[in-house]
Amino acid sequence: MNAIELNLFASRVTAICDEMGLVLRRAAFSPNIKDRLDFSCALFGAQGELFAQAAHIPVHLGSMAYAMADLVEAQDWRAGDVLAVNDPYLGGTHLPDVTLISPVFHEATLVGFVANRAHHANIGCDTPGSMPVSASLDEEGVIIPPTLLLREGRMQPGLPDLPELKGESPSGDFAAQVGANRVGVQRLQSLCSVLGIQKYRDGMVQLNDYAERLARARLGELHPGQYHFTDWLDDDGQGNSRIVLDLVLRIAANAIELDLTASSDEVPGNLNCPESVVAAAAYYAFRCLLPAEAPACEGLFRCISLHTRPGSVVNARRPAAVAAGNVETSTRLVDLVLGALAQVLPDQIPAASQGTMNNIAMGNIDAARGTRWDYYETLAGGMGAGPHNAGLHAVHSHMTNTLNTPVESLEMHYPLRVMEYAQRRGSGGNGKHGGGDGVIREYQFLEAAELTLLTERRVLPPWGLAGGEPGQPGRNALNGKPLPGKCNLRVESGDRLRIETPGGGGWGKAVAG
Numbered sequence: 001m002n003a004i005e006l007n008l009f010a011s012r013v014t015a016i017c018d019e020m021g022l023v024l025r026r027a028a029f030s031p032n033i034k035d036r037l038d039f040s041c042a043l044f045g046a047q048g049e050l051f052a053q054a055a056h057i058p059v060h061l062g063s064m065a066y067a068m069a070d071l072v073e074a075q076d077w078r079a080g081d082v083l084a085v086n087d088p089y090l091g092g093t094h095l096p097d098v099t100l101i102s103p104v105f106h107e108a109t110l111v112g113f114v115a116n117r118a119h120h121a122n123i124g125c126d127t128p129g130s131m132p133v134s135a136s137l138d139e140e141g142v143i144i145p146p147t148l149l150l151r152e153g154r155m156q157p158g159l160p161d162l163p164e165l166k167g168e169s170p171s172g173d174f175a176a177q178v179g180a181n182r183v184g185v186q187r188l189q190s191l192c193s194v195l196g197i198q199k200y201r202d203g204m205v206q207l208n209d210y211a212e213r214l215a216r217a218r219l220g221e222l223h224p225g226q227y228h229f230t231d232w233l234d235d236d237g238q239g240n241s242r243i244v245l246d247l248v249l250r251i252a253a254n255a256i257e258l259d260l261t262a263s264s265d266e267v268p269g270n271l272n273c274p275e276s277v278v279a280a281a282a283y284y285a286f287r288c289l290l291p292a293e294a295p296a297c298e299g300l301f302r303c304i305s306l307h308t309r310p311g312s313v314v315n316a317r318r319p320a321a322v323a324a325g326n327v328e329t330s331t332r333l334v335d336l337v338l339g340a341l342a343q344v345l346p347d348q349i350p351a352a353s354q355g356t357m358n359n360i361a362m363g364n365i366d367a368a369r370g371t372r373w374d375y376y377e378t379l380a381g382g383m384g385a386g387p388h389n390a391g392l393h394a395v396h397s398h399m400t401n402t403l404n405t406p407v408e409s410l411e412m413h414y415p416l417r418v419m420e421y422a423q424r425r426g427s428g429g430n431g432k433h434g435g436g437d438g439v440i441r442e443y444q445f446l447e448a449a450e451l452t453l454l455t456e457r458r459v460l461p462p463w464g465l466a467g468g469e470p471g472q473p474g475r476n477a478l479n480g481k482p483l484p485g486k487c488n489l490r491v492e493s494g495d496r497l498r499i500e501t502p503g504g505g506g507w508g509k510a511v512a513g
């Protein structure tokens with residue numbers, strides 16, 4: 001392919017991912033998918049190499065790219081198959097994120113795979129919202145090893161014990177995920193028909209090679225050397241505080257090595273994460289250094305190597321709990337990489353953003369009536385200021401890339417009322433460029449429920465850079481009384497939960513006057 005043809009090919013395959021996402025959003029039932037957009041879609045080659053993705057959620061896409069080859073190699077694929085998996089130790093993130101993978105055949109030849117990953121608020125956990133303050137993986141819900149949901153288009157027996165899979169066909173959000181994959185399969189088959197298999201394969205190879213050249217050229221501009229940065233997580237909810245995240249960043253000619261072996265051991269709580277999540281954070285941080293037009297494919301990451309220590313908080317071993325590792329630790333790993341890169345590119349890297357997803361899970365299980373409701377959301381906060389601009393206010397940043405649940409949708413679906421939703425003014429750090437402000441969100445419960453919070457940056461604030469001040473740490477309160485960053489408790493009708501999310505760090509010393 002010449003340059004024009006390759007550009008068109010990249011646009012076509014990206015458009016397939018975008019269309020998959022639109023189908024998934026429009027067909028889904030839950031606010032997590034149709035309102036918050038907590039899902040991701042991507043295309044892979046026949047050996048599991050990523051070659052296209054939509055601009056969805058970095059922690060989903062990076063971890064899929066890291067582990068897909070092993071997943072697809074282990075199966076005997078047939079047309080019409082749909083494989084489900086959520087096991088964090090087999091390329092997943094945490095149990096609520098369920099991935100569906102479908103092979104694409106053209107003229108009886110396996111040409112690739114389509115995949116989507118979506119968050120399910122009920123994944124069979126005893127705690128409503130399926131984001132517990134857990135101490136083992138088994139407490140977090142139903143573990144789905146690589147399992148054929150459909151074989152040649154037919155529902156399979158012996159599926160995991162989840163309500164949406166108990167009937168003769170998937171229902172609700174699972175059905176939406178299956179539908180999105182079917183659209184992806186059809187569109188990729190059509191592209192192969194137009195181009196021919198050989199030109200399609202050539203396009204995949206050339207796209208990844210082009211991405212690699214872009215990455216090596218950009219990273220080759222970085223000053224060679226060794227750079228060190230350390231950050232700390234507040235606590236794991238099980239009595240352990242100031243959990244170390246440590247990075248040694250080694251830059252050589254056109255190659256990057258991230259060494260996290262000095263990070264803390266596994267913790268009893270659920271801030272642990274599998275190596276695939278660490279890779280996702282690293283890939284995202286370096287992707288931010290590349291031109292906007294760089295294709296989001298496997299070739300971008302060929303020059304990045306990762307070193308972790310098995311049994312550490314960044315390379316956990318089964319059955320360590322990981323529910324918050326995917327959301328909280330991954331977000332802080334981005335801060336860690338950016339902190340090291342600020343030593344290399346002081347005129348380009350921003351201060352720390354809010355450094356948490358502010359996870360809120362709630363619901364009620366009434367065994368006597370056989371009813372259950374589950375709700376989960378993440379909240380926006382302040383972005384860190386940069387050398388050339390102030391931080392954005394009230395946005396989801398870095399590894400989340402989701403939206404807020406609109407108040408109207410939340411109140412329509414659940415026994416909740418939002419009493420206040422506002423910018424948390426003054427929470428961003430001062431500086432030449434001020435950090436972005438967080439948000440205030442206050443809920444009133446209209447019936448008794450169970451509440452879980454998994455939040456960070458409630459003790460250690462988001463740091464500033466170049467003399468900028470840190471952002472304000474977040475605050476959690478129930479009926480005006482402070483709550484810890486990680487907790488599980490019973491609430492009654494009329495109770496009010498108030499969350500104030502962190503502001504971003506400031507950049508540069510504030511100018512007097």
